[in-house]
Amino acid sequence: MTKELTGKALFMALRSQHPPAGLIHHSARGSQYCAYDYRVIQEQSGLKTSMSRKGNCYDNAPMEIFWGTLKNESLSHYRFKSRDISSAYGKTD
Secondary structure (H helix, E strand, O other), X not given: OOHHHHHHHHHHHHHHHOOOOOOEEEEOOOHHHHOHHHHHHHHHOOOEXXXXXXXXXXXXXXXXXXXXXXXXXXXXXXXXXXXXXXHHOOOOO
16 A cells, blocks of 8 residues: 555545544554654644554554454445455455
């Protein structure tokens, strides 16, 4: 994933959702999320940045468990129309 792609995705999300100032944006310490341009978009949009501590892979574990559970419970009963869509959601039966 490139910094250009993540920046474009963030910009599109901000434009379509209009989040309130002070919204906390949490991400891993991937280089694309630490990139200057990405951080500028966050700052100009009033987002607060939250990242895991450097070198501590356990910081993000609770959120990974939460999202995994939410995804599993909300999508487990859904039948996708195509394998491509199913794969995009990480559901491959």
